[in-house]
Amino acid sequence: MNDQVPKGLKKWEARRKLGRGKYILLYGVIFWGGSVGIITTLIDWWRRGFSVSNLIIAAVIWPLAGWFVGSSIWNKSEEKYRQYFAARHQNA
Numbered sequence: 423m424n425d426q427v428p429k430g431l432k433k434w435e436a437r438r439k440l441g442r443g444k445y446i447l448l449y450g451v452i453f454w455g456g457s458v459g460i461i462t463t464l465i466d467w468w469r470r471g472f473s474v475s476n477l478i479i480a481a482v483i484w485p486l487a488g489w490f491v492g493s494s495i496w497n498k499s500e501e502k503y504r505q506y507f508a509a510r511h512q513n514a
Contacts, residue, residue: 450492
């Protein structure tokens, strides 16, 4: 039997060691929410000029959206990870 774990699952094994909360904070809130927030704020600034209220809104909305994205990715990745090892255990 092939004992090779697929590349994507190896990557997930490393990331899941962070734990759910740290993963969501790092990859969802900071990386995703922060990136999207910065990009949309810069685009808005370029198109309409700087606005403190838009900056504050972006600082709240995008990290919150990032929490949902990070949580969704965590759940989907965990589901795939568990399914892979459950199927592998059944076939052993």
